[in-house]
Amino acid sequence: MVIALDSNDMKQVEALVSHYEANQNLVSIFLKSMLGYIEESPELKRFAHSVRSRMKDPDHLRDKLCRKMSVAKEKDEPFDITQENLFVRINDLAGIRILHLHTTQMNDINQCIKAIVAEQPIELIEGPAARTWDDEYRSYFRGIGIDTKDSENMYTSVHYVVASTSRTKITCEIQVRTLMEEVWGEVDHSINYPHKTDSVPCREQIRALARQTSSATRLVDAIFATVADLVKKEN
Amino acid sequence: MSGNGSGITNRARAKRITVFNHKGGVGKTTLTYNIAAQLSVLGKRVLLVDSDPQCNLSAYVIDGEVLDYLLDESDSPTGQTVWTSLKPLSEASGTFKLIDPIELSSRLFLLPGDIRVSDFEEELNDFWRECFQRKRKGFAGIVALSELVNEVCSSHDIDFVFYDSGPNIGPLNRIILLDCDFFIIPAACDLFSVRALKTLGRSLYSWISQWRTMIELAPADMDLLPGHPRFLGYLPQSFSVYRGGIVRNQAKYLSLLENSVRADILVALREFDVAIPGASPKLGEVKDFGTLVAASQTEGVPIYEVRTAGTAEQRAAAREAFKEIAEKIIRQTR
Numbered sequence: 001m002v003i004a005l006d007s008n009d010m011k012q013v014e015a016l017v018s019h020y021e022a023n024q025n026l027v028s029i030f031l032k033s034m035l036g037y038i039e040e041s042p043e044l045k046r047f048a049h050s051v052r053s054r055m056k057d058p059d060h061l062r063d064k065l066c067r068k069m070s071v072a073k074e075k076d077e078p079f080d081i082t083q084e085n086l087f088v089r090i091n092d093l094a095g096i097r098i099l100h101l102h103t104t105q106m107n108d109i110n111q112c113i114k115a116i117v118a119e120q121p122i123e124l125i126e127g128p129a130a131r132t133w134d135d136e137y138r139s140y141f142r143g144i145g146i147d148t149k150d151s152e153n154m155y156t157s158v159h160y161v162v163a164s165t166s167r168t169k170i171t172c173e174i175q176v177r178t179l180m181e182e183v184w185g186e187v188d189h190s191i192n193y194p195h196k197t198d199s200v201p202c203r204e205q206i207r208a209l210a211r212q213t214s215s216a217t218r219l220v221d222a223i224f225a226t227v228a229d230l231v232k233k234e235n
Numbered sequence: 236m237s238g239n240g241s242g243i244t245n246r247a248r249a250k251r252i253t254v255f256n257h258k259g260g261v262g263k264t265t266l267t268y269n270i271a272a273q274l275s276v277l278g279k280r281v282l283l284v285d286s287d288p289q290c291n292l293s294a295y296v297i298d299g300e301v302l303d304y305l306l307d308e309s310d311s312p313t314g315q316t317v318w319t320s321l322k323p324l325s326e327a328s329g330t331f332k333l334i335d336p337i338e339l340s341s342r343l344f345l346l347p348g349d350i351r352v353s354d355f356e357e358e359l360n361d362f363w364r365e366c367f368q369r370k371r372k373g374f375a376g377i378v379a380l381s382e383l384v385n386e387v388c389s390s391h392d393i394d395f396v397f398y399d400s401g402p403n404i405g406p407l408n409r410i411i412l413l414d415c416d417f418f419i420i421p422a423a424c425d426l427f428s429v430r431a432l433k434t435l436g437r438s439l440y441s442w443i444s445q446w447r448t449m450i451e452l453a454p455a456d457m458d459l460l461p462g463h464p465r466f467l468g469y470l471p472q473s474f475s476v477y478r479g480g481i482v483r484n485q486a487k488y489l490s491l492l493e494n495s496v497r498a499d500i501l502v503a504l505r506e507f508d509v510a511i512p513g514a515s516p517k518l519g520e521v522k523d524f525g526t527l528v529a530a531s532q533t534e535g536v537p538i539y540e541v542r543t544a545g546t547a548e549q550r551a552a553a554r555e556a557f558k559e560i561a562e563k564i565i566r567q568t569r
Binding site: 166167 | 367368369370450451452453454455456457
């Protein structure tokens with residue numbers, strides 16, 4: 001059930017979107033600085049295949065705020081996002097995605113991100129948390145000290161939220177996932193974002209694709225585990 | 236934007252002022268020195284900072300041989316110029332080195348300039364860029380001169396600081412302006428001085444707005460430049476007086492100047508709250524004192540104290556003009 005928003009609600013949403021548009025340069029500067037910190041970490045470069053980034057489109061922010069407001073009304077809770085807390089409450093206005101080849105690189109990447117947080121004027125305010133629906137990976141992530149969350153829609157990625165330690169706090173979401181997970185994520189995103197598809201066959205096929213890409217990730221992991229084992233035996 | 240903490244800790248109480256115009260030949264150095272000297276006569280403790288790599292102010296007020304010695308020694312550990320202090324930043328080897336100001340006369344002090352400050356100025360472009368990348372090194376470089384001045388102000392109980400600046404819109408003048416509490420615009424009575432105000436206003440706008448963005452994102456543990464200079468007024472000068480009135484074509488430029496100051500400075504920078512409420516945009520008037528200026532530069536004394544040129548009346552008029560300006564500055568910076 002979706003509760004309709006009235007004109008007052010929309011006015012509130014529009015004010016927040018305008019506030020974002022007027023201050024997009026702060027988000028942009030922070031995003032670029034984050035990319036700079038990542039770029040300058042030679043360690044991270046070794047493990048990351050590539051890095052993508054984006055700033056949230058104001059239209060997508062409007063959708064997100066409308067959804068949140070609708071949910072708040074439905075649950076009869078206050079909608080408490082204001083101009084003062086917008087840049088923290090919506091923590092993916094700046095977004096970075098780090099792509100890598102195989103799952104066991106996650107431990108090293110996690111160490112690199114923690115080192116960046118320790119060195120630069122930023123703080124970790126959320127995560128790392130891994131979304132996963134696979135028992136084997138769930139235990140791997142827990143084993144390297146990363147919390148896990150169930151993923152009903154079969155989305156997989158490790159998430160962090162960092163914030164600038166500055167007078168105005170700006171946040172940035174960092175997602176880390178394998179290239180295979182990226183394939184699934186991109187297909188799902190184009191079909192289900194910003195609005196979920198109603199087509200049953202589409203939904204079914206996307207769920208099936210999750211199993212395909214997951215097993216491809218698992219195969220890549222197996223290949224690298226084999227290589228690691230060979231290297232170990234040679235030494 | 237929201238937030239707390241100004242980002243400036245322990246800023247000394249001295250009011251920092253710059254006589255700034257990117258157009259050359261409008262008497263910046265002469266005005267700076269004479270106003271500062273007059274303030275010290277009025278009992279204020281004044282620090283002159285020669286931040287112009289051309290060192291005109293230092294050449295004006297210290298003996299040529301002494302300046303030569305200072306410049307020869309400035310690279311050594313015992314150096315005493317602004318470059319000696321800022322060199323560690325240029326070489327990425329540390330923070331600024333504290334230097335002692337030269338006491339020019341009772342209550343008037345100078346941090347001597349240096350041609351090599353231009354090396355530091357080159358680095359400033361990188362520091363500025365690094366601030367936008369939220370790197371601590373960039374902020375450390377941008378605030379170094381301000382921190383040096385702050386230390387000297389605290390240890391010498393300074394009331395007023397005057398930065399002397401070169402005639403350009405460069406990175407050194409940018410940090411000076413952003414560090415200052417007040418700026419004064421000197422202007423000559425000619426077409427180019429009027430035109431220059433437009434580009435001056437635009438530069439100030441972009442400096443202040445960029446820095447204020449930076450203040451919002453700067454690492455919380457860094458000291459910052461305040462980025463809130465206020466306009467103390469403009470100073471028309473070098474106009475000629477004939478039979479008690481200003482000669483006609485210059486009178487025309489005087490009114491153009493005032494219009495331009497209102498439009499290109501006060502209105503253009505309105506959102507940054509640069510105006511001093513109730514203050515006239517004109518700080519004072521400095522007419523052409525003829526041979527006094529050149530003699531003052533040769534003798535290294537204020538123009539109202541020269542011995543080798545001009546008449547007693549001229550000197551008295553000059554003294555009166557600068558006294559009025561100095562008194563007005565004391566009132567308006569309270």
